[in-house]
Amino acid sequence: MKIGNHWRKIIDSVQDGIILVDAQGIFVAANHSAQLMTGYSEDQLIGKSCRILNCTGCDIKGIGTGKDWCQLFSQGLVRDKKCMITDSRKQTIPIVKTATVLYDEQDEIIGAVETLKDISENISYKNELASIKRIYHIDDGFHGIIGRTPVMQNLFEHIQGVAPLDTPVIILGESGTGKEMVAKALHETGNRADKPFIKVNCAALSETILESELFGHVKGAYTGAAADRIGRFEAAHQGTLFLDEVGDIPLSVQVKLLRVLEEQMIQRVGDNRSIPIDVRIITATNRNLETMIRNGGFREDLFFRINVFPVICPPLRDRKDDITLIIQHFITILAKKTQKNILGFTPQAMRIMVAYPWPGNIRELRNAVEYAFVLAKGKSIGIEHLPDKLLKDLPDGEVPAPVLGRELKSGATIGAIPVKQSERTALVDALHQADGNQTRAAEILGVSRVTVWKRMKKHGIILENRGK
Known part of the structure; x- marks a missing residue:
């Protein structure tokens, strides 16, 4: 089959947008889908610069043709890149772009072909689905955080409000309240979701190791530094760095951390070269930093730097x-x-x-x-x-003992114990049923033999005949 002049009908039948540009980024053609997507007719596009779409995925030099025009012509190929373009109504549209450079017989660049996939409906659907799931509680919570109570709904609203910004967030709350999950939710809801999320547990590292972990080191910086190593700041470049237990950072490291946050530059341990970094900072602690400041354990200037937007995880x-x-x-x-x-x-x-x-x-x-x-x-x-x-702290010292009807290894059936008994009464009854055998009494109560022994000691129960 010869395609010949049928190429126009072919590209117009494709659901994705297809555009052709020359070596200076000037529109040569646009299929029907590209016209619908951008809001421009082909006549309005032809002869105009591709800059009219204001694509966020383009790195345009604009100092010549081909490789001197944009990064695409230097790379030769762009595949599945998420971008935003601006349509004729000045509205932004999220797309996935794939582009290929076109060459002539002399291997000279003559232009490029780009396919544009509109993903706005997918994003809208995902947001709507997430909203429905939150309202009716039919998923695994808000980014894995489970909660329906007003305090949790307030927490979710705070996360959604601050996540799109690069505002430093400090997560406060007792141990075990899920501060790391909140940090991940902030990252996943924000504009850096497709970039690295790097966590550092500041309480688990010594002063020297922590400095190296954060900023990296060069070979020979200290004993054991056998090779250059990047730090967590560099690893989190363009993403999020989560400093857990920030209240445990030594004062000497606090000084360097403050300088990095202010200058957006790091120096590896043992090196004097400055490296620029672009990192969003999220911190967390279960300690009272204001009290630590008064006691000289935490720098006030660092506190003001990280405590821009506090988020509280309720117990x-x-x-x-x-x-x-x-x-x-x-x-x-x-x-x-x-x-x-x-x-x-x-x-x-x-x-x-x-x-x-x-x-x-x-x-x-x-x-x-x-x-x-x-x-x-x-x-x-x-x-x-x-x-x-x-069970031990229930009101009135009463322990609900289970109603058991299970069979012991010996084949004997255990009788029922009342559901509400005092701990001592339940223990005495169990020992009586077990003929003083503490292992069998433990099985009756559903506890370990050590627990039976501790309760006997607690209540002063002494078996007269331990041989049974």
Whole structure:
């Protein structure tokens, strides 16, 4: 088949926009889709510079033709580059661009062909879908953060408000409240989402190592520095650097960090050359930096530099209504991971989970769910599967003992224990049923043998006949 003069019909049948430019970036042709996308007719484009579209993905030199016109002619190819163009109504349109340079028989550049894929509908759909999911709570939360309570909705609004800006954000909150997840949400919601997200735990590194981690080092800078190494600032270039536990940074490193934030330049350890960096800074701490400033443990000027927009992660005790939702989220994850067909907690067990104060916040809650998940054998998690610490502080010293009907290894069936008994009474009854055997009593109570021994010691219970 000979295509001949049918090329025009061919490119007009393509759904994506196709444009042709000469070696100086002057429009030569534009297919039907490109005209609809840009709002310009082909007659309006032909003879005009490609600059009319104001494409953010173009690096135009404009000092000649070919390689002296733009970066595309130097590279020869651009593939799947996300850009923004401006249409005839001065509205921006997100696109994905692929471009190829065209050469003549003498291998001289004569122009380029570009395909433009409009992705505005995809972005609009994703935003609308995300909004619907948030309203009806049918997904895994806001960038993995689970919460329906007003304090969490307020947190999500703060994240969405500040994420598109490069404003420094400091995340405050107790240990285990999910500060790293908030930092990731800020990054993923912002304009640097497709760039690196680099985390540094400042509390886990010594002063020398922390400085090297942040700024990098050159070979021979200190003992063990066998080669040049880039730091986290360079690794996060054009992306986000998350400094966790920023309150634990030594004062000597604070001085250098402040200088970097002010000058946007870093120097590797052992080097005197300055390297420009473009990084968004997010910090987090569970410490009171203002108190540290008064005590001389944190620089006030650095505090003002990083504390531009504070975001507070509420403790779990202030969002009790989210606990059941978070638990079910963990159950779903663990069920997929382990293939165990566990659907959730029994009502009694869930009441205990909600009533517990959770001083370790989300991290402690997750650990408790995993602990119970390991012990559970059926489709639900009951009181007998909960960690002991959740039971010992219940009102009036009463411990809900499980109603058991399971079979021991010996084949004997354990009788039922009342659901509400004092810890001592439940222990005495269990020991009585087990004929004083502490291992069997532990199985009856659903606890470890060590726990039985500790409770016997606590309540002054002495077995007269330990041989049974």
